[in-house]
Amino acid sequence: MGKKIGCQTLQFDSPAYIRDGYSIVGSKEAKGPLTEYFHETVQDNYYGEKTWEKAEKKMMEEAVINLIKANLLNENNIEFFLAGDLLNQTISSNYTARTLGIPFLGLYGACSTMVESIIISSIMIEGGFASNVIAATSSHYGSAERQFRLPLEHGNQRTLTAQWTVTGAGASLITKDQAKIKISFATVGKVIDMGIKDASNMGAAMAPAAADTIVQHFKDTGRNPDYYDLIITGDLGEVGKKLTQELVQKQGYDISSRYDDCGVKIFDKKKQDTHAGGSGCACSAVVLNGYILKKINSNQLKKVFFVATGALLSPCIVQQGESIPGIAHGVAIEKI
Amino acid sequence: MGKKIGCQTLQFDSPAYIRDGYSIVGSKEAKGPLTEYFHETVQDNYYGEKTWEKAEKKMMEEAVINLIKANLLNENNIEFFLAGDLLNQTISSNYTARTLGIPFLGLYGACSTMVESIIISSIMIEGGFASNVIAATSSHYGSAERQFRLPLEHGNQRTLTAQWTVTGAGASLITKDQAKIKISFATVGKVIDMGIKDASNMGAAMAPAAADTIVQHFKDTGRNPDYYDLIITGDLGEVGKKLTQELVQKQGYDISSRYDDCGVKIFDKKKQDTHAGGSGCACSAVVLNGYILKKINSNQLKKVFFVATGALLSPCIVQQGESIPGIAHGVAIEKI
Numbered sequence: 193m194g195k196k197i198g199c200q201t202l203q204f205d206s207p208a209y210i211r212d213g214y215s216i217v218g219s220k221e222a223k224g225p226l227t228e229y230f231h232e233t234v235q236d237n238y239y240g241e242k243t244w245e246k247a248e249k250k251m252m253e254e255a256v257i258n259l260i261k262a263n264l265l266n267e268n269n270i271e272f273f274l275a276g277d278l279l280n281q282t283i284s285s286n287y288t289a290r291t292l293g294i295p296f297l298g299l300y301g302a303c304s305t306m307v308e309s310i311i312i313s314s315i316m317i318e319g320g321f322a323s324n325v326i327a328a329t330s331s332h333y334g335s336a337e338r339q340f341r342l343p344l345e346h347g348n349q350r351t352l353t354a355q356w357t358v359t360g361a362g363a364s365l366i367t368k369d370q371a372k373i374k375i376s377f378a379t380v381g382k383v384i385d386m387g388i389k390d391a392s393n394m395g396a397a398m399a400p401a402a403a404d405t406i407v408q409h410f411k412d413t414g415r416n417p418d419y420y421d422l423i424i425t426g427d428l429g430e431v432g433k434k435l436t437q438e439l440v441q442k443q444g445y446d447i448s449s450r451y452d453d454c455g456v457k458i459f460d461k462k463k464q465d466t467h468a469g470g471s472g473c474a475c476s477a478v479v480l481n482g483y484i485l486k487k488i489n490s491n492q493l494k495k496v497f498f499v500a501t502g503a504l505l506s507p508c509i510v511q512q513g514e515s516i517p518g519i520a521h522g523v524a525i526e527k528i
Numbered sequence: 529m530g531k532k533i534g535c536q537t538l539q540f541d542s543p544a545y546i547r548d549g550y551s552i553v554g555s556k557e558a559k560g561p562l563t564e565y566f567h568e569t570v571q572d573n574y575y576g577e578k579t580w581e582k583a584e585k586k587m588m589e590e591a592v593i594n595l596i597k598a599n600l601l602n603e604n605n606i607e608f609f610l611a612g613d614l615l616n617q618t619i620s621s622n623y624t625a626r627t628l629g630i631p632f633l634g635l636y637g638a639c640s641t642m643v644e645s646i647i648i649s650s651i652m653i654e655g656g657f658a659s660n661v662i663a664a665t666s667s668h669y670g671s672a673e674r675q676f677r678l679p680l681e682h683g684n685q686r687t688l689t690a691q692w693t694v695t696g697a698g699a700s701l702i703t704k705d706q707a708k709i710k711i712s713f714a715t716v717g718k719v720i721d722m723g724i725k726d727a728s729n730m731g732a733a734m735a736p737a738a739a740d741t742i743v744q745h746f747k748d749t750g751r752n753p754d755y756y757d758l759i760i761t762g763d764l765g766e767v768g769k770k771l772t773q774e775l776v777q778k779q780g781y782d783i784s785s786r787y788d789d790c791g792v793k794i795f796d797k798k799k800q801d802t803h804a805g806g807s808g809c810a811c812s813a814v815v816l817n818g819y820i821l822k823k824i825n826s827n828q829l830k831k832v833f834f835v836a837t838g839a840l841l842s843p844c845i846v847q848q849g850e851s852i853p854g855i856a857h858g859v860a861i862e863k864i
Contacts, residue, residue, distance in 0.1 A: 193529070193656035196607060200631045202657045243848050271532060272716060280616040281842040282636045289719040290853045295536045296719050297644060298840075298855075300618045300636040308633060312648060319655030320529035321538050339844075380608060383625040383632050504634075506617040508675075512579050517626045519634075 194318045198412025200405075202378045208314035209371035210364055210525065213481025214259035216251045218333070218359030221470075221478065224459045229482040230360075231258070237334065237359055244334035249284040251361035251474075252277070252330040253291050255481075259326065259363045270294050270365075271322040274313055276305040277330045277473055280339060284330045284361075294326070303398075303427050304381065304502030305329040306362060306477040307521040311378040313366040314523075323368040330361035331472030340505055341391055353393040355429045355455060355471035356464075362477025370528070373488055377524040379409040385517035389510060394471055394503040395432025395455075401518035402428060402501045403439030409497065409522050410445055417447045421493045424484070425520070426476030426500035427455035429469030454479035476500045484525070494527040530654045534748025536741075538714045544650035545707035546700050546861065549817025550595035552587045554669070554695030557806075557814065560795045565818040566696075567594070573670065573695055580670030585620040587697035587810075588613070588666040589627050591817075595662065595699045606630050606701075607658040610649055612641040613666045613809055616675060620666045620697075630662070639734075639763050640717065640838030641665040642698060642813040643857040647714040649702040650859075659704040666697035667808030676841055677727055689729040691765045691791060691807035692800075698813025706864070709824055713860040715745040721853035725846060730839040731768025731791075731804055737854035738764060738837045739775030745833065745858050746781055753783045757829045760820070761856070762812030762836035763791035765805030790815035812836045820861070830863040 197203050215230045222233035232254070239247040252275065260266060273292055275285035276299030289296035301308040309327030316322045334344055336357040342348050366375075384404055388397040402425050410416060417423060428436055433453040440447050454476045455469035480498060487493040499522040510516060533539050551566045558569035568590070575583040588611065596602060609628055611621035612635030625632035637644035645663030652658045670680055672693040678684050702711075720740055724733040738761050746752060753759060764772055769789040776783050790812045791805035816834060823829040835858040846852060 196657050245845055245848065276634075276636060279842070280844060281638070281840060283842045283845045285636075286719055286840040286842075286853055286855075287845070287850070289855075290721050293718055295716040296855065297648065297716065298612075298636045300612060300621075300634045302617070312633065312651075315648075315651055315655050315657060318657075319651050321532050321651060321654075380631040380633065382629055383622055385626050504617060504622040506615070506619045506622075508616060509581055509619050509623070512581065514623070517622055519622075519625075519632065 200380050200408050201412035204314060204318050204375055206318060207374040207376055208317040209367050210373040211367040211371040212259060212263050213364045213485045214255045215362045215478035215482035216255050216360050217478050221358055221360055221458060226458055226483050229486050230478060244332050245279060245283055248330050248332035248335050249287045252284045252288045252328055255361040255363040256288060256326055256328050259365055263365055267292055267294055270324050270326050272316060272325045274299060274309040274325060275328040276300050278302060278336050302502030302504050303473045304500040304519050304521050305473045306480060307500035307523050310364055310366060310523055311521055314375050314378060317366060317368045325366045326363055327366055328363035329473040329477045331357050331474040332359045333357045336472055340507060350467055351392045352467050353431050355394055355468045356466040357472035358458060358470045358475040360474035360478045362474060362481040364481055372528055374526055374528055375523050376526050377413055379405050379522040381405045381520045383517045383519050385515050387515045389515045391505055395429040395468055396435060397503045397516040398428055398501040398518035399432040399435035399439060402436045402499055402520040405499055405520040405522050406440050407443045407445060417445055417450060420450060420495045420497045423447050423451045423497045425453045427471040428453045428501055429455040431468045488527050496525045498523050498525055536716050536744050537748035540650060540654050540711055542654060543710040543712055544653040545703050546709040547703045547707040548595060548599050549700045549821045550591045551698045551814035551818035552591050552696050553814050557694055557696055557794060560800060562794055562819050565822050566814060580668050581615060581619055584666050584668035584671050585623045588620045588624045588664055591697040591699040592624060592662055592664050595701055599701055603628055603630055606660050606662050608652060608661045610635060610645040610661060611664040612636050614638060614672050638838030638840050639809045640836040640855050640857050641809045642816060643836035643859050646700055646702060646859055647857060650711050653702060653704045661702045662699055663702055664699035665809040665813045667693050667810040668695045669693045672808055676843060686803055687728045688803050689767050691730055691804045692802040693808035694794060694806045694811040696810035696814045698810060698817040700817055708864055710862050710864055711859050712862050713749055715741050715858040717741045717856045719853045719855050721851055723851045725851045727841055730807055731765040732771060733839045733852040734764055734837040734854035735768040735771035735775060738772045738835055738856040741835055741856040741858050742776050743779040743781060753781055753786060756786060756831045756833045759783050759787045759833045761789045763807040764789045764837055765791040767804045824863050832861045834859050834861055
């Protein structure tokens with residue numbers, strides 16, 4: 193049995209484990225500083241398909257299928273598939289679930305999806321309902337830009353607060369059987385909105401939610417920042433990372449010496465012209481399943497608080513005058 | 529501890545309970561045969577707002593807030609809020625979560641969301657992570673039609689297989705503390721696609737998934753149709769209901785004497801010109817939280833297998849040549 197501690201945190205007493213992860217990225221991410229950590233890089237951002245949406249779906253499919261194969265399992269060994277993505281009606285997830293034929297629970301948490309899916313997978317395992325669950329998400333620069341902002345064919349100029357949606361997919365195999373990495377705590381986020389309306393400033397829209405979840409995690413668990421080797425947010429980029437660090441500091445926690453952001457790490461700001469950094473569901477997903485899990489497995493990291501951050505941006509409702517709410521979910525991941 | 533039985537079914541040994549539900553419907557639903565069962569009817573389908581999207585969001589908010597009040601609770605007593613809806617980026621759910629300030633897990637299961645949210649709520653409770661969770665969903669005829677088909681202003685003719693998206697919202701209070709109605713089993717669906725591409729024939733798109741989940745539930749639990757007083761699907765309408773009954777019959781289970789569909793029940797086909805019946809996330813949500821819970825509480829029903837059915841329709845990917853997959857999740861609801 194697990195339990196809830198404090199206001200928003202789940203404690204896993206017989207923890208779920210991250211047995212393995214898989215990450216696929218597109219051509220731009222493959223040129224970035226983390227390239228050596230990804231399992232697969234794709235040079236053709238259409239991935240042999242005719243549209244970006246179909247390319248994104250294929251990336252999620254490949255990530256999940258290759259993760260299953262790499263662990264010498266097959267689809268019948270995976271009891272549930274939990275996924276979500278940025279596309280309207282979560283196309284990539286639904287069609288990947290159709291291909292897999294695994295019982296499916298669809299999620300929408302925008303770019304917080306990687307952690308949301310891991311949290312619900314862990315709850316299912318701790319509750320006794322499953323032994324092997326796959327959690328996955330994806331995003332694609334082309335499909336996201338045209339859905340949320342402007343079609344790439346416009347060739348419009350991007351503001352300096354804008355982020356570059358990561359093309360790729362990540363999947364995690366969450367198991368009941370002990371593996372080397374355990375999930376000890378999860379902090380479920382609240383929706384927080386400080387009034388940002390600019391779809392090209394997602395970092396600022398998400399920072400208050402990220403800070404809230406990080407601070408709440410410390411309060412609920414009694415842990416301090418120095419418990420972790422790394423505290424890493426999903427896709428706040430340069431702007432959101434700076435804001436988050438300040439907001440957390442104001443609450444009395446100094447995370448500066450061990451804080452980073454997947455959106456900052458995934459691209460080389462100077463060479464890759466990505467402005468404020470990477471974003472998209474895949475940003476945190478490929479950094480987790482590529483970089484972080486490999487660093488933990490090689491003992492370069494041992495205790496990580498991983499916080500996926502989502503901007504719940506809806507072009508329709510923003511056009512009706514609403515601002516963009518954010519949400520952030522965190523999981524404590526620890527080497528055994 | 530719960531357990532998984534058979535291929536897709538969760539068994540709740542220390543069950544979660546449905547303590548109460550709340551249903552709000554629009555003006556057309558208020559003229560239908562189930563009107564006496566709904567908690568609140570709204571004559572103005574804009575609900576005092578300027579857009580259908582904002583009206584829908586307000587309906588979800590009101591349903592949740594009124595459910596909390598009716599049970600003499602406040603937001604602080606509800607540990608998690610689980611919701612999803614049909615709108616792109618699940619607007620209604622995200623903004624309701626912002627209003628509530630309750631830790632939030634966002635879902636996308638199209639019209640299967642009412643059961644998907646109840647299943648995950650029940651898992652959280654059985655796992656020891658929560659005592660009070662609210663599961664909710666909503667839909668609106670105006671917002672759904674313009675997003676998925678054509679703006680209502682077009683005044684286009686509707687085919688006879690078309691369904692009428694229900695305007696409304698439903699919310700369920702799922703508790704650890706014993707109440708009169710328990711959730712004994714949940715069957716998580718697979719995504720199934722038999723090639724339907726017509727956005728005005730959702731019943732046919734969903735029927736194979738509904739039949740699969742119903743048959744799998746019988747196989748996994750060892751129960752037969754006659755265990756239940758009522759087996760009811762979410763929003764298949766006349767076309768999908770007929771197909772589902774046939775598909776289940778082909779698998780050797782005769783459900784005809786106790787099978788119904790929320791989409792068939794909610795409108796008067798002859799008087800209300802709704803063609804194949806009702807649809808939308810709210811269809812099953814208001815029938816469950818209005819009609820079914822009240823019938824169970826008054827002992828007119830005792831054992832219900834409630835199957836919410838979702839057509840994972842995406843206009844974008846259907847325009848790219850894809851067909852419409854379906855999914856169905858079921859919960860066994862029993863009077864104690």
